[in-house]
Amino acid sequence: MHEATAAASSGLLARALKDAAASAAITALLLVPLVGMHATEGPSGALVLKYRFGLVAIFALLVGGLRLGLHLTVWRGDSARGAAPRFPALARLAGPAGDAAKPVFFAVLLLYPLLAVLGSGGLGPSRYWIDLGIYILTYVMLGWGLNIVVGLAGLLDLGYVAFYAVGAYTFALLAGSVPISDFFAGTLGADFWRLWSFWVCLPLSGLLAALWGVILGFPVLRLRGDYLAIVTLAFGEIIRLVLINWVDLTNGGAGIASIPPISFFGIPFSSGEGGFANLFGLEFNPMHRNIFLYFVILALAALTAVATIRLRRMPVGRAWEALREDEIACRSLGINTTLTKLTAFSIGAMFGGFAGAFFAVRIRFVSPESFTFMESAVILAIVVLGGMGSQIGVAVSAILLIGGMEMLRNLTFLKDPWLFGPDFDPSLYRMLIFGFAMVAVMAWRPRGLVSSRLATIFLKERKKVSGDLVREGHG
Amino acid sequence: MDIFLQQLINGLTLGSIYGLIAIGYTMVFGIIGMVNFAHGDVFMVGTFTALIAFLLLTTLLGITSIFLVLAIVLVVAMAFTGLVSWAIERVAYRPLRGSFRLAPMISAIGMSILLSNFVQVAQGPRNKALPPILPDVIVVWDSGSYAVTLAYKQILIMVVTAVLLFAFWWLVQKTALGRAQRACEQDRKMAALLGVDVDRTISLTFVIGAALAAVAGVLYLTYYGVVNFADGFVPGVKAFTAAVLGGIGSLPGAVLGGLLIGLIETFWSAYFSIEYKDVAAFSILAITLVFMPQGLLGRPEVEKV
Numbered sequence: 018m019h020e021a022t023a024a025a026s027s028g029l030l031a032r033a034l035k036d037a038a039a040s041a042a043i044t045a046l047l048l049v050p051l052v053g054m055h056a057t058e059g060p061s062g063a064l065v066l067k068y069r070f071g072l073v074a075i076f077a078l079l080v081g082g083l084r085l086g087l088h089l090t091v092w093r094g095d096s097a098r099g100a101a102p103r104f105p106a107l108a109r110l111a112g113p114a115g116d117a118a119k120p121v122f123f124a125v126l127l128l129y130p131l132l133a134v135l136g137s138g139g140l141g142p143s144r145y146w147i148d149l150g151i152y153i154l155t156y157v158m159l160g161w162g163l164n165i166v167v168g169l170a171g172l173l174d175l176g177y178v179a180f181y182a183v184g185a186y187t188f189a190l191l192a193g194s195v196p197i198s199d200f201f202a203g204t205l206g207a208d209f210w211r212l213w214s215f216w217v218c219l220p221l222s223g224l225l226a227a228l229w230g231v232i233l234g235f236p237v238l239r240l241r242g243d244y245l246a247i248v249t250l251a252f253g254e255i256i257r258l259v260l261i262n263w264v265d266l267t268n269g270g271a272g273i274a275s276i277p278p279i280s281f282f283g284i285p286f287s288s289g290e291g292g293f294a295n296l297f298g299l300e301f302n303p304m305h306r307n308i309f310l311y312f313v314i315l316a317l318a319a320l321t322a323v324a325t326i327r328l329r330r331m332p333v334g335r336a337w338e339a340l341r342e343d344e345i346a347c348r349s350l351g352i353n354t355t356l357t358k359l360t361a362f363s364i365g366a367m368f369g370g371f372a373g374a375f376f377a378v379r380i381r382f383v384s385p386e387s388f389t390f391m392e393s394a395v396i397l398a399i400v401v402l403g404g405m406g407s408q409i410g411v412a413v414s415a416i417l418l419i420g421g422m423e424m425l426r427n428l429t430f431l432k433d434p435w436l437f438g439p440d441f442d443p444s445l446y447r448m449l450i451f452g453f454a455m456v457a458v459m460a461w462r463p464r465g466l467v468s469s470r471l472a473t474i475f476l477k478e479r480k481k482v483s484g485d486l487v488r489e490g491h492g
Numbered sequence: 493m494d495i496f497l498q499q500l501i502n503g504l505t506l507g508s509i510y511g512l513i514a515i516g517y518t519m520v521f522g523i524i525g526m527v528n529f530a531h532g533d534v535f536m537v538g539t540f541t542a543l544i545a546f547l548l549l550t551t552l553l554g555i556t557s558i559f560l561v562l563a564i565v566l567v568v569a570m571a572f573t574g575l576v577s578w579a580i581e582r583v584a585y586r587p588l589r590g591s592f593r594l595a596p597m598i599s600a601i602g603m604s605i606l607l608s609n610f611v612q613v614a615q616g617p618r619n620k621a622l623p624p625i626l627p628d629v630i631v632v633w634d635s636g637s638y639a640v641t642l643a644y645k646q647i648l649i650m651v652v653t654a655v656l657l658f659a660f661w662w663l664v665q666k667t668a669l670g671r672a673q674r675a676c677e678q679d680r681k682m683a684a685l686l687g688v689d690v691d692r693t694i695s696l697t698f699v700i701g702a703a704l705a706a707v708a709g710v711l712y713l714t715y716y717g718v719v720n721f722a723d724g725f726v727p728g729v730k731a732f733t734a735a736v737l738g739g740i741g742s743l744p745g746a747v748l749g750g751l752l753i754g755l756i757e758t759f760w761s762a763y764f765s766i767e768y769k770d771v772a773a774f775s776i777l778a779i780t781l782v783f784m785p786q787g788l789l790g791r792p793e794v795e796k797v
Contacts, residue, residue, distance in 0.1 A: 043575075043579065046575060047575065047576060047579055050540075050541050050544050050545070050572055051537070051540060051541070051544070051610070051611060051614045051615060052614045054544050054547075054548070055614070055615060055616075056540075056543055056544055056547055056615060056620050057616065063623065064543075064547055064620055064621070064622065065547070065551060066544070066547050066548060066551065066552065171594070173594050173597060173598070175601070236778075236782045237778065237781070237782055240781055240782070240785065242593055242594055242597070243526070243527040243594075243597050244527075244781050244785065246527070246594075246597055247527060247729075247732065247777065247781070248777065248778050248781050248782070250729070251729070251774040251775075251777045251778050252774075252778065254729070254770070254774050255771050255774050255775065255778075258767075258768070258770055258771045258774075259771065261767075262767040262768060262771075390725065391605070394601060394605055397598075397601070398602070401598050445612070445613055446609075446613060448605055448608075448609040449605075449606060449609040449610060449613060451602075451605055452602045452603065452604070452605030452606030452607075452609060453602070453606050454602070455598060455599065455601065455602025455605070456583070456584045456599050456602040456603055456606065459584075459588055459591070459595050459596075459598050459599040459602065460583075460584070460587045460588065460599070463588070463591045463592060463595045
């Protein structure tokens with residue numbers, strides 16, 4: 018008996034060692050050409066090779082060691098693999114605990130600027146934290162917008178950034194338009210358009226983006242999932258290329274600058290008479306505008322979330338989720354699939370358009386550079402990693418990914434000479450980690466971090482459907 | 493007429509490269525019904541491997557015969573890119589068989605981002621330029637004001653493409669591997685019941701597709717002499733367009749589509765506007781998928797309930 022277990026464990030060790038050695042060898046082979054050799058410009062300007070085989074050896078040993086460790090610990094008994102949900106805390110987020118957490122979550126978001134100001138000691142120093150909050154919330158909003166399309170309706174949209182661009186350019190072009198400004202100068206005062214343009218253009222941006230969603234979506238939404246993904250990608254790229262090349266309208270790659278800043282519903286954030294600070298009896302500080310921007314994006318994100326929650330309870334929302342699970346069943350039940358898809362596509366586009374207008378008023382500069390495929394990929398990564406269809410999951414993953422990547426920039430200890438050296442730039446690894454995370458999540462947790470959800474419609478009692486229990490077929 | 497002839501030569505050269513990449517898309521789609529979004533970046537890895545191998549052979553080993561260098565580069569790039577694609581399939585796609593329908597696509601998008609950023613981090617973001625390879629040209633036709641030329645490298649590209657396509661056609665039509673592959677394409681479960689190792693066949697499909705993409709990469713490097721980590725995306729989408737235009741799943745279709753896309757792109761740049769050449773390619777993709785999803789040579793897809 019004792020001998021048998023000893024033999025089994027030595028067999029296990031031998032197998033583990035063999036596997037570790039094999040994976041280390043494959044890693045080394047994969048890395049030698051592109052990591053081990055670096056084509057770089059030599060002194061004469063021609064390309065020469067530099068060798069970094071030490072780095073390859075380190076990676077190979079790391080991978081081998083990791084696999085050996087996993088074999089000896091986690092993967093010991095094969096039967097235990099993948100049985101229990103691996104992140105019970107995250108799974109609870111969607112359940113009753115999540116319901117209780119939501120007001121707390123929202124309260125923290127509301128109080129965040131106050132906390133930032135108190136924590137960093139004054140309005141001026143809090144600028145970094147406020148801006149980071151705005152940045153993350155923009156992605157939360159975009160994630161929630163795309164979540165309607167990808168998470169609820171199950172349509173893989175790789176060109177979401179096109180609608181973001183439509184929103185941003187709508188606002189930038191209308192706000193900078195001289196005829197409109199002159200028109201209002203004649204009737205409502207010289208400053209009217211400069212002060213009110215954002216508030217007038219915000220709904221217009223959303224509507225125009227939704228209209229583009231209908232125009233682009235109508236012909237393509239009959240296509241099967243992966244074709245749809247590629248066509249939306251093509252549309253996203255076409256819109257970006259048009260923005261670059263239609264120089265007369267968009268000023269091409271140079272972009273549009275001099276976009277008017279946001280106003281507090283018509284009151285400018287300026288230092289003089291009649292400015293925001295003057296009117297409310299505060300000492301002027303440029304941070305007032307940033308804090309206001311924070312609340313605007315918070316309101317927009319909240320609008321997206323509330324609209325989504327309400328829509329999910331309406332027939333159209335139910336139809337989206339049914340469509341995601343089984344398109345053929347939907348069609349046999351008489352749901353107009355094209356129309357249902359179109360509503361999801363254009364409502365998602367509308368929120369993208371709102372976010373775009375906000376982006377333009379925050380940065381006060383738009384250029385096609387900001388609307389590349391990578392941007393779409395980041396938003397998609399947020400939705401996929403958070404758990405398609407889960408609002409709280411998308412918010413958590415936006416905070417983790419965008420905030421985490423921002424934190425990566427601050428890890429100055431990595432620049433230590435004995436670790437990576439002063440030339441090391443952690444933010445270069447941002448997209449690398451995004452890509453890796455997408456692959457890893459698909460392999461281990463295809464439903465995302467928050468994978469369980471409450472059924473929106475139920476018979477007698479409401480049950481929690483865990484993502485681990487859902488066996489998905491080919492819809 | 494003279495400009496037309498020149499554009500025809502250029503378009504066929506470009507089309508050969510697209511056709512070689514398109515085969516990888518169409519084969520993978522045929523066998524597992526998945527759009528291998530990372531294939532364009534696999535092509536980019538092929539160009540970088542070719543660049544490294546080229547530098548290794550010319551600067552370190554000092555081989556001067558350009559044809560010998562290109563032949564070795566071709567073999568090295570095919571082998572290495574095949575290995576990369578094998579590893580990708582193993583890590584990113586195989587665990588997802590039987591997962592929900594968008595999972596492989598999302599994983600492939602992640603892989604595409606991973607590959608291009610890996611190369612950016614490992615090799616740097618700047619363009620890498622080689623001195624011109626095979627710069628000589630033959631004057632085919634001289635009208636007095638305009639000379640139509642055929643570069644040696646264009647001949648090389650067309651010849652290599654033709655030879656490899658023939659070899660590949662033989663592989664798919666006449667060998668046991670090709671038979672297994674076509675069997676898996678028709679019915680994976682039935683093929684498995686009849687003793688075909690489906691996993692191995694799928695792996696080999698990825699390897700072959702990647703090897704052909706690597707050939708395209710070597711030819712691309714020879715033709716343009718410049719590579720960049722971001723160069724996988726646009727050629728990848730265009731090659732996918734070629735696969736769709738020719739009828740996805742159909743091998744002759746992929747080559748035909750590649751040539752057509754190459755011709756359309758060069759003629760569009762010559763006669764309409766060079767700025768909008770990518771818009772033309774992307775529009776063809778959308779139009780084909782909407783109005784003619786079965787492509788030129790493909791079979792219409794039947795949806796089984």
